[in-house]
Amino acid sequence: MLKRPTLLWLLIPYVLFLFLLPLVDRVRPTVLGVPFLFFWVFLATLLTPAAVYLAWRGDRKRGRV
C-alpha cells in the first residue's frame, strides 16, 4: 500500500456513497428534476470507474502493472 499510494483512489467510491451520505440524503435541490439523493448516487456511479482509472494510471506510471 505504501509503495502504491495511488491505490487510495479506490476509497473514493466509499467516500462518495457512504461517508458523504448524511450530507446528500435529501430531496431538494433537484438537479434537472432528479431528486438530490438519486442524482448524487448516479454521479457517484459514474465517478467510480474514473477513480479506478486513476489508480490504474498511477500503477502504470510506476511500472507496477
Add this chain to the structure above:
Amino acid sequence: MNATVATTVFAVFMVGTVGLGLLAVRGRGGGGGLAEWSVGGRSLGTVFIWVLMAGEGYTSFSYLGAAGWGYNHGAPVLYVIAYMSCGYAIGYVVGPVLWAYARRHGLVSITDMVAHRYNRPWLGTLVAVLATVCLLPYIQLQITGMGVVVSTISYGAISLNWAYFIAFAVTTGFVVVSGLRGSAWVSVLKDVLVIGTLGFLAIYVPLHYFDGYGPFLDRLVAQKPEWLTFTGHGGSGLGGGWFVTTSFLNSLTVVIFPTTVAGYLGARNADALRRNAMLLPFYNVLLFVPMLLGMAAIFVVPGLTGAGSNLALFKLVVDSLPAWAVGLIGVAAALSSIVPMAVFMLVIGTMWGKSVLGVMPRLAGRPDRQKLGAQVVVVVAGALALVLTYTAPNTLVRLSLISYEGMAQLVPMVLLGLLWRKLSLWGALSGLVVGGALVCALVFTEHDPVWGVNAGALALVPNVLVALLVSWLGPEPRPADLARPDEEVLARDPGPDEAVVSAGV
C-alpha cells in the same frame, strides 16, 4: 394469441441458450480436467470477463427485487448500487491477488485457497459445506424468480411449476457440459438483451405513462417524497446507518464471494482483471432502470403488496407493450436468472469436486475424476434446490436471510489470512464460528437490522477481534506449518508481466 407469440419467442431463445452454452466448448474435447471446466482453463480475456461478471451481478433480483424495493421503500434499494460499485473498485486490488495465488498453486475455488493457505484439507471441506448452505438459497431464488417472470410474460400459459422446471433444465442443460466457458458465452446473449431491453424501457415507460421524465420526476417529488430519502417509505427501518453498514459489508463480501472468485480465476492474466475493474462499474448504471420503473409503478399500478410488488416492472411491461416485446423482455429477465444460477451451481460443483470429494483417496490428484464428481454435484445441487422449491419453499427462504451476512464472516479467514501470516488456523476458525453464530442468532430472532446496523457487519467485529486474540494467545502453529515459506502461504499482487509458474492444473 398473445400467449402464443410471447411463449414462442421465449421457447426459441431458451433452445438457443442451451445451444450457445454447448457451442462454447466445441472442439475442446473432454480434456483439461477440473480447471478447464471450473475456471475456463484460466483463459478468458477482458471482454469475456466483463461479460461474465456483469452477467453474474445482474440477477433476477435486479428485475424483480430492485423494482419491488423501489416500489415499496424507494431509497434503501440504492444499497445495491453502492456496494457493487465499492466492491468492483476494490476488486482492482483483490482480483489480481487471488488470481495469482490460485494460478501459482493450481487452485480452482475459494475453499481450495483456504485449504492451501492453512495447510489443512479438512478446512476446505468445512468451508465448502458452509458455503453450499449459503449458496443453495440463491439457486432457489433464481428458480422462483424465473418462474414468476415466465409465468407472467407467457400471460399464464406456462404454469409456475413448469416454469421452475424450465429454469432448472435449461441451466443444467449447458453448465454440466461446458462449465464457466459456457456461462460466459450465454452471458453475451444475456448482456445484449438486458442492455437493449432496459435501455428501451428507460425511455419508453416515462414517455408512455407520464409524457416524459420531467412530468414523471415532478410528480414523484411532489407526491412521494418519503420514497426519495432514507429511511424510505413503509417503516422499513432501513435508515442511513443500515445503508452504510450493509453497503460496506457487502462490498467486502462480494470480492470473495465464490461466484465472483470463479470469474477472477477464469481470467487469462491479471491485467484483464484490472481493466475489468474499470469497466464493470459502468454496468451499475443499468440498475437504476428497474428501480425507477418500480417507482413509476407506484402511480400506474398502485396497491401491489407482498410478492406482487416484485412484479411491479412486469405489470408495466405486459400492460403497455405488444406480445413479442413482452416475450423478449421476459427472455432477458429469464437469462438474468439462468446465468447466475449456472455459476452458482458450477461453484458448488467445483467446491465439492476439489475440496470435499477431492480429499478422498480415490479422487485425490485426479482432476478428471474430480471433474466428473463436480458435474454430478451440479445436477444434485440444482435438483435439490428445485425439489425444495416445490416441497418446502420456506426452508430456503429462511436460509437466504443469512446467505450474504454468513458469507461475509469468511472475509477475515480469506482476505486477512492471505495477506497476514500471523493469522493462525485456530484464530481464523474461532472468528468464523463466533461471527457465524452471532449472525444466525440475530437474524433468526428477527434482530436484523439491529440498532439500525446490518447484523452481519456487527458480527464481523467480534469475528475479527476473536480471530486476532486467538492468533496471539492461542496454540502455536505446527512446526511443519512454520517451515513453509511466505511465498507458499501468502498471496501478493502479481505485478507487471510476472512469469507465473503454473502448477500444471
